[in-house]
């Protein structure tokens with residue numbers, strides 16, 4: 001599903017959706033739309049290689065922290081960013097950094113990113129790898145808890161961007177194995193956490209030994225007094241940007257969660273819910289990808305009474321305006337949208353918001369469900385989550401500081417077996433989540449997918465023996481490694 005999504009989420013020039021149109025006249029609204037386009041990655045002065053990587057990652061539009069940070073960092077300013085994990089802050093500093101570092105050069109690091117934990121170091125390293133898919137840049141991550149030997153070897157082989165925990169960085173520096181005189185950029189990520197963990201002495205030592213003339217970027221989830229003091233010590237005329245996640249869902253919106261194993265069952269659940277035409281009279285349905293948006297809308301077109309329109313980046317601006325208008329006027333009962341549309345749509349009297357997929361930018365959850373329950377009206381939001389999406393639900397719950405009540409799937413809803421490819425995507429996603437939590441986790445998905453040694457299959461076996469490798473045939477003919485719930 002993710003691959004499908006990536007294919008379909010190529011950024012576009014124009015992703016504008018009406019931002020709370022006044023609806024005085026149609027032409028006034030169109031003018032407003034045209035004069036206030038939402039920022040797109042193309043608006044930044046990023047090179048083709050980076051834009052291609054961004055498109056492949058499926059990022060449709062920059063997040064607020066990216067919109068604010070990227071131009072400032074590209075212009076060479078020091079930046080102090082107050083932003084939490086989940087806001088897209090990594091890309092906000094990595095993209096401008098890659099514009100600066102661009103290609104492998106010399107031997108010693110030209111950029112240093114400090115992070116409090118090994119998990120974050122690995123995550124940042126992984127992010128940089130993805131964004132630099134079309135660049136020739138050497139990235140090395142170093143952290144404690146493992147012997148330094150292989151890390152030193154990697155450094156000696158040449159490095160452009162070094163990602164490090166402060167303790168390990170200073171250890172290796174003191175051994176004389178690291179030259180920092182080429183540094184042009186220093187990033188402190190999760191600065192508040194580094195201070196909480198007692199890394200201040202190492203950071204101070206570091207500031208003594210690196211070149212004074214450099215660009216500094218500091219990110220912190222909070223603006224504590226101590227962070228402020230640190231910023232005064234180490235930033236020069238910083239531009240301060242702050243993104244506070246909108247973490248409080250509107251209280252008039254009820255929330256509900258269903259665990260739904262796969263796409264087909266999700267469609268079945270939609271069909272079941274929409275039998276209640278009276279209650280579900282004006283429904284906004286959010287999907288993660290354009291493909292899912294199209295799938296849901298063509299299903300509703302066939303099955304749902306009351307008409308459906310779809311808005312996403314592949315639709316022309318006029319089509320989108322007309323779709324939203326038809327929904328607003330009550331000409332159609334369903335509007336299917338990707339998150340591009342989420343922030344702009346203000347339509348009163350929306351009975352339900354359905355999260356057909358869980359948003360991976362967690363703030364979007366709040367934005368999505370905020371489309372209902374507006375103007376003192378009560379509204380309802382219902383979220384469908386497969387096994388992999390539950391991970392994101394738990395994080396959304398942390399953000400909104402409440403648990404989303406879960407209901408069992410209604411008995412009338414048929415649970416379909418998950419097709420082979422979809423199950424693979426789900427397993428892959430779960431593996432990635434586990435790897436993020438524990439970098440030593442090797443990945444169950446990988447083990448199951450790989451061939452057992454030939455002798456285990458039997459002499460002379462020429463083809464993959466999925467059965468012996470632990471795969472089960474499903475009724476539909478695909479292989480599934482787990483029973484649908």
Ligand code: AMP
Nearest residue numbers: 059060061062063085086087088089090
């Ligand atoms: P971060 O706050 O940097 O940890 O990022 C949180 C998540 O958002 C990561 O999974 C990123 O891959 C994802 N992300 C970052 N920027 C964007 C974007 N512009 N569009 C969609 N997803 C993004």
